[in-house]
Amino acid sequence: MGTSRGASTAILCMAALLVVISTISTTSAQELTTTFYDQKCPSLFAIVKQQVQIAVKAEKRMAASLVRLHFHDCFVNGCDGSILLDDAPGIVTEKNIGGNNNSARGFEVIDTIKSILECACPNTVSCADILAITSRDSAVEVGLTESYPVYFGRRDSLNSSDSIVNDFLPSPAFNYAELKNNFHNVSLNETDLIALSGAHTIGRVRCQIITATTIDDTNINAVYRAQLAKECDPALFDPITTLKNLDLKTPDKFDNNYFKNLRRNEGILTSDQTLQSTPGINVDIVKDYAQNKENFYRDYGLSSIKMGNIKVLTGNKGEIRKNCRFVNPVPSIKLPTDPRVASE
Numbered sequence: 001m002g003t004s005r006g007a008s009t010a011i012l013c014m015a016a017l018l019v020v021i022s023t024i025s026t027t028s029a030q031e032l033t034t035t036f037y038d039q040k041c042p043s044l045f046a047i048v049k050q051q052v053q054i055a056v057k058a059e060k061r062m063a064a065s066l067v068r069l070h071f072h073d074c075f076v077n078g079c080d081g082s083i084l085l086d087d088a089p090g091i092v093t094e095k096n097i098g099g100n101n102n103s104a105r106g107f108e109v110i111d112t113i114k115s116i117l118e119c120a121c122p123n124t125v126s127c128a129d130i131l132a133i134t135s136r137d138s139a140v141e142v143g144l145t146e147s148y149p150v151y152f153g154r155r156d157s158l159n160s161s162d163s164i165v166n167d168f169l170p171s172p173a174f175n176y177a178e179l180k181n182n183f184h185n186v187s188l189n190e191t192d193l194i195a196l197s198g199a200h201t202i203g204r205v206r207c208q209i210i211t212a213t214t215i216d217d218t219n220i221n222a223v224y225r226a227q228l229a230k231e232c233d234p235a236l237f238d239p240i241t242t243l244k245n246l247d248l249k250t251p252d253k254f255d256n257n258y259f260k261n262l263r264r265n266e267g268i269l270t271s272d273q274t275l276q277s278t279p280g281i282n283v284d285i286v287k288d289y290a291q292n293k294e295n296f297y298r299d300y301g302l303s304s305i306k307m308g309n310i311k312v313l314t315g316n317k318g319e320i321r322k323n324c325r326f327v328n329p330v331p332s333i334k335l336p337t338d339p340r341v342a343s344e
């Protein structure tokens with residue numbers, strides 16, 4: 001009896017080992033899959049969906065902020081969760097640099113999702129993957145009626161990429177050629193540029209940006225610019241805390257009004273309006289998305305999947321962070337460098 005139990009234990013261990021070996025060989029293929037968490041963390045989908053619903057119910061804009069976090073993660077040295085890291089010894093956070101400074105937000109929602117996941121399936125779901133699924137669920141929550149599959153298997157970076165944030169995040173002052181280059185730099189083409197820019201159908205922009213880019217851009221409707229100049233007058237309004245809607249028609253709905261706005265020359269950023277005002281195939285793509293919402297939705301999903309593949313860490317690269325703000329092991333004393341942490 002002792003021997004038979006020993007033998008069956010050995011068989012079980014071999015079976016476990018085989019599972020481990022087959023897992024290693026599939027993940028080292030550097031390919032993300034839609035089924036990655038189906039066995040390892042089946043509750044992931046319900047947890048993220050529910051937390052996104054709660055966060056968006058509390059504040060509509062949060063959907064936009066969460067969509068943007070995944071973009072800012074992916075463009076800067078790949079979708080590796082680096083944007084979530086706070087300052088720590090050897091780490092300079094990306095949060096206060098360039099396009100993220102006074103702007104990237106939603107970190108507390110990611111923290112909540114991560115802490116629930118650490119109870120449900122400890123050491124399993126990467127922060128980079130949480131950003132990818134949270135972005136999708138946020139868009140769906142506010143109107144993207146044609147969902148898309150999220151691919152998983154990313155791992156988290158061991159460092160941040162603060163020094164290159166400004167090299168990789170596109171500027172709202174960019175012209176079409178600059179935007180095209182910036183996207184080509186991360187293997188995204190003009191269709192991707194235009195479809196993903198459609199995320200500006202939700203969310204807000206600071207007056208600081210509008211004053212610097214929109215007010216003097218003659219591609220943009222003069223009446224609209226005059227109105228924005230008044231509403232963003234730096235003598236009357238704080239340029240950082242005063243916000244305008246990116247989509248002046250339906251600011252909190254993930255629809256195709258962004259493209260209709262562009263065709264009336266009511267894009268709010270220079271980088272938005274140039275997608276319509278620069279001659280080229282881009283004009284046809286904008287027209288298509290303005291006229292066929294389902295084409296925009298389809299391409300937004302396809303381009304989001306492409307963006308989610310940028311320089312991902314898979315297999316045994318990187319790690320699964322315990323706390324998205326820190327590389328493992330999590331410091332026992334939270335460092336009060338990030339005001340968002342200190343105020344908790």
Ligand code: HEM
Pocket residue numbers: 061063064065066067068071102103104105170171172173174179193196197199200202203204205206207209246269271
């Ligand atoms: C094409 C180049 C892009 C440029 C130059 C750009 C620039 C900007 C700027 C300047 C803001 C306002 C930030 C602020 O004032 O705080 C903004 C907001 C936003 N961006 Fe973009 N963006 C681009 C592409 C994208 C992409 C690809 C996505 C996602 C797929 C995206 C999603 C968003 C969202 C959702 C917001 C609103 C965020 C919020 O309200 O918290 N953007 N973007």
Ligand SMILES: *[C@@H]1O[C@H](CO)[C@@H](O)[C@H](O)[C@H]1NC(C)=O
Pocket residue numbers: 096097098101102240
């Ligand atoms: C971030 O914005 C603040 C103003 O709120 C400014 O003082 C600081 O220099 C900015 N940081 C960077 C790295 O641009």
Ligand SMILES: *[C@@H]1O[C@H](CO)[C@@H](O)[C@H](O)[C@H]1NC(C)=O
Pocket residue numbers: 158159160161162163
């Ligand atoms: C982060 O680490 C990777 C791998 O060790 C390295 O290639 C990259 O240059 C590092 N990035 C920064 C900003 O230090």
Ligand SMILES: *[C@@H]1O[C@H](CO)[C@@H](O)[C@H](O)[C@H]1NC(C)=O
Pocket residue numbers: 167168178181182185
């Ligand atoms: C392209 O990537 C390089 C780094 O690899 C960066 O220095 C450069 O600024 C990027 N160009 C654009 C247009 O984003």
Ligand SMILES: *[C@@H]1O[C@H](CO)[C@@H](O)[C@H](O)[C@H]1NC(C)=O
Pocket residue numbers: 189190191192281306
């Ligand atoms: C961009 O790439 C997609 C495939 O990912 C392709 O279907 C589309 O036609 C390309 N767009 C352009 C303008 O090349």
